[in-house]
Amino acid sequence: MSRARVVWALLAVTAVGACTTSPGPADPSRTPGPSGTGGLPGAAGVGDPYYPEDGNGGYDVLGYDVAIRYDPSSDEFGGDTTVTAVASADLSRFNLDLIGFQVGAVEIDGKPAKFARAGVHELVITPPATVTKGATFRTRVTYSGTPEGEDDPSTDGDGWRKARSGGVFVAGQPHSASTWFPVNDHPSDKATFRLTARVPDGWSVIGNGREEPPYSADGWTTYTWVEANRIAPYLTTVGIDHWTFDRSTYHGLPLVSAYAPGVEFQRATEARLPEVLDFLASKFGPYPQDAAGGIFINEDIGFAVELQTRPIYGTEDDLGIVVHEQAHQWFGNSVSLNRWSDICLNECFASYAEWLWDEAKNDTDLDETYRQAVAKADDAFWNRPLLDMGPGKEFTAVYDKGKLAMHALRRTLGEAKFDQLLTRWTSEHRDGNANWADLEKLVNDIAGQDQTAFLTEWFHKAAKPSDRFLYPGSLRE
DSSP, X not given: OOHHHHHHHHHTSOOOOOOOOOOOSOOOSSOOOTTSSSOEEOOSSOOOSSSTTSSOSSEEEEEEEEEEEEETTTTEEEEEEEEEEEESSOEXXXXXXXXXXXXXXXXXXXXXXXXXXXXXXXXXXXXXXXXXXXXXXXXXXXXXXXXXXXXXXXSEEEEEEEOTTSXXXXXXXXXXXXXXXXXXXXXXXXXXXXXXXXXXXXXXXXXXXXXXXXXXXXXXXXXXXXXXXXEOGGXXXXXXXXXXXXXXXXXXXXXXXXXXXXXXXXXXXXXXHHHHHHHHXXXXXXXXXXXXXXXXXXXXXXXXXXXXXXXXXXXXXXXXXXXXXXXXXXXXXXXEESSGGGTHHHHHHHHHHXXXXXXXXXXXXXXXXXXXXXXXXXXXXXXXXXXXXXXXXXXXXXXXXXXXXXXXXXXXXXXXXXXHHHHHHHHHTTTEEEOHHHHHHHHXXXXXXXXXXXXXXXXXXXXXXOHHHHSOGGGXX
């Protein structure tokens, strides 16, 4: 059999694992591994102060190979995921993040490994021998059950969700990936991503990146999507529905958009995607992904998410939202944050992209738009910082106040230097991660003078900036 057929044969069997007793959260302290070989347990979190249990320490993921089998009529799910990683320390034990499911087996480089569950999402894995620092190793997890979305009202979306059509989709931030595959669930660890999804005939699958030809056998169809660029876990997705597909190309790249039943009216808006991407590329530099498109669901979800190469949208038909989410292909997807307190790196720039579009396409006077927004803003508006706003509050100010801050920064730097900021940021950190401190350093470098006072008043403080920084350049009347 081919590898794919072996996978499906395994997934067709209900996985029942003989888990050992849960040891509780993995201890990152310097304790020798249980085998006495000198390895240490990997940390049960990457140290993000907002979500300390997200992600895991001790390794860097290179790639995910996720194979799933899902029947929408019964909600039966089987998963077989291989995580290829490089150890950053000698590991006697390490964790992956996985919410729910029954884990049937774990293998490391083809050999059985012990495993246990701890807390809400920790899968604690003990390899048969210490994984040495610098070694590339492959962890295979087979699992099954009914997927569970994350039940957290403070976050944007909850990962795996049932659609009114009977299908499913995955969307959410800061979490979502761990609701359907074992993962190092933090944006600081980006990796390539391959999805193979088997569904009953009549259903179809949309994912990230480029599609491979589907094939059918025994009443099931297998779809494969490959994201060759490194991707933050929360930007991965799978959508299973009775999709209508539009396929074309964008400067030689595959452009694939999918529409759930009842939202075909959005095809006219999505038809302008090449125009949107050309405009954004004129501002931010070359399009940084190897595919493009969108996913349109018939759900009033109240948000859109910038899934890599293919954002997901609800029923609101708004070209401005498309501009915003596609801007994230540069800000957030290609250049990703290292910690959630720096979400302004993603959202402030993407929100300002909407204004840039309106200025260029609708002759909007942004200075006047800015002044009107400032005049309407009350104390509650200003008393929300754009940085380090607190867990669960990441998205309270970055959209509206973020636009104002970016426009004030543009008027402070001047057109040429602001344009340089946009293109240097996206090129110097392309396909990587960055911090807010990196942006401040770049602002000061481009400005040729210290902009700490401006940056502090606009981004760090929870107060209205002084007039000196509120009305820079042409904003002074």
